[in-house]
Amino acid sequence: MAKRQIDIVAEKMHLNENIKKYLKKVERALIVSIPIMMDDGSLKVFEGYRVHHSTIRGPGKGGIRFSPNVNLDEVKALATWMTWKNSLLNLPLGGAKGGVCVDPTKLSRKELEKLTRRYTAEIINVIGPDIDIPAPDINTNSQIMAWMMDVYSMQKGRSVPGVVTGKPIEIGGSVGRESATGMGLFYIIDALCKKENWSLKSSRVVIQGFGNVGGNIARILYEHGVKVIAISDVSGGLYCKDGLDIENLLQWRDNGGFLNEYDNNNYEFISNEDLLTIQCDILIPAAIENQINISNAEDIDCKAIVEGANGPTTPEADQILRKRKIIVVPDILANAGGVCVSYFEYIQDIHSYFWKLDRIHQELKNILVNTFNDVYLLSKKEKVTLRIAAYMIAINRLARAIELRGIFP
Numbered sequence: 001m002a003k004r005q006i007d008i009v010a011e012k013m014h015l016n017e018n019i020k021k022y023l024k025k026v027e028r029a030l031i032v033s034i035p036i037m038m039d040d041g042s043l044k045v046f047e048g049y050r051v052h053h054s055t056i057r058g059p060g061k062g063g064i065r066f067s068p069n070v071n072l073d074e075v076k077a078l079a080t081w082m083t084w085k086n087s088l089l090n091l092p093l094g095g096a097k098g099g100v101c102v103d104p105t106k107l108s109r110k111e112l113e114k115l116t117r118r119y120t121a122e123i124i125n126v127i128g129p130d131i132d133i134p135a136p137d138i139n140t141n142s143q144i145m146a147w148m149m150d151v152y153s154m155q156k157g158r159s160v161p162g163v164v165t166g167k168p169i170e171i172g173g174s175v176g177r178e179s180a181t182g183m184g185l186f187y188i189i190d191a192l193c194k195k196e197n198w199s200l201k202s203s204r205v206v207i208q209g210f211g212n213v214g215g216n217i218a219r220i221l222y223e224h225g226v227k228v229i230a231i232s233d234v235s236g237g238l239y240c241k242d243g244l245d246i247e248n249l250l251q252w253r254d255n256g257g258f259l260n261e262y263d264n265n266n267y268e269f270i271s272n273e274d275l276l277t278i279q280c281d282i283l284i285p286a287a288i289e290n291q292i293n294i295s296n297a298e299d300i301d302c303k304a305i306v307e308g309a310n311g312p313t314t315p316e317a318d319q320i321l322r323k324r325k326i327i328v329v330p331d332i333l334a335n336a337g338g339v340c341v342s343y344f345e346y347i348q349d350i351h352s353y354f355w356k357l358d359r360i361h362q363e364l365k366n367i368l369v370n371t372f373n374d375v376y377l378l379s380k381k382e383k384v385t386l387r388i389a390a391y392m393i394a395i396n397r398l399a400r401a402i403e404l405r406g407i408f409p
């Protein structure tokens, strides 16, 4: 899917064939084995990956995912999308991604810590503040980043907070990082509503995913008085045409509850598939890839899709949505708030000087809204989708960097 997207955009922007060839390949991909002594005395060996798609514009940057579906191809695609995202935002960073093929819900805390520490030790030569800076993604969080930073620091013999972002604030994390992707989505949705002359306040929103991204955007919208009429997690979703009580649902989630166990007579239980086709104004897929595809694109019933997840819409679905005049704000723009504040965290660590939340929000809003406006303008000028326009900006910047640096040797 990531490669097909490059082909589509390359054709539109008459990209030099050599640059296209270059950008379709990842720079390096590391596969590691992670042997773990389990609590019951048995040994399990997990497989992990760290991929650098491009470090042309700066150190690699991208999250680490713990999930049973992780595989090398997925990580390569995710690393590629990180390159576009960082280039689109004009951050001095490349694109990377990592993951371990594991179901972390089946591990004890001790096993999870061992897995994280051994994985970090195995990839230690390809990460570092000047090389590649991991961050949280699906099923990883600030605690996991703290363990990663500790392993790296122990190896170096000094504290190196800048090796990962999304750390706890007490050890060099940034205020506002935890909710940054949700906050960024909010700024983008607000900017979109302004451009399209829609009222954000009276919009009805559906969200797939109730983790970091889905949960935070749900909370922020709810706090702004916007109705979230459906939301789901891996167990399924809840629907209420008058709007869900997101505050209560977040409490339920934080106490370990799944949405399919939530008891409320006013809410209807729905599957993840049905949730995507509910009639609404804005649909936010914020869980996993390939959710909007050829099988359901004709049935999507909203004015705009704002991609919280990475890669939730397939290229085939994109074409159908375009014909149906449904606006799609692409992942590399919509969910870029996370990497943007990760970049702020990285800068703060280097300078050992920490910003206040107001500054984080102001700088985040500036970057995202300016980028959104550039993408929107280009899409109108070139009569292309927002995704193609965003890719054109990102790939142009990379192509220029490749031209300037030349190809070694």
Ligand SMILES: NC(=O)c1ccc[n+]([C@@H]2O[C@H](COP(=O)([O-])OP(=O)(O)OC[C@H]3O[C@@H](n4cnc5c(N)ncnc54)[C@H](O)[C@@H]3O)[C@@H](O)[C@H]2O)c1
Pocket: 136, 137, 138, 139, 140, 181, 208, 209, 210, 211, 212, 213, 214, 232, 233, 234, 235, 272, 286, 287, 288, 289, 308, 309, 310, 311, 335, 336, 338, 339
């Ligand atoms: N965390 C970030 O800062 C960040 C930044 C940019 C993009 N993203 C992307 O956003 C997406 C979600 O990441 P996250 O950090 O919120 O992860 P998370 O682990 O915090 O939450 C994932 C959510 O999706 C649900 N889910 C998992 N599998 C599902 C399935 N098969 N069907 C439906 N729901 C399912 C989970 O129950 C959970 O509610 C991913 O695509 C990730 O790459 C995350």
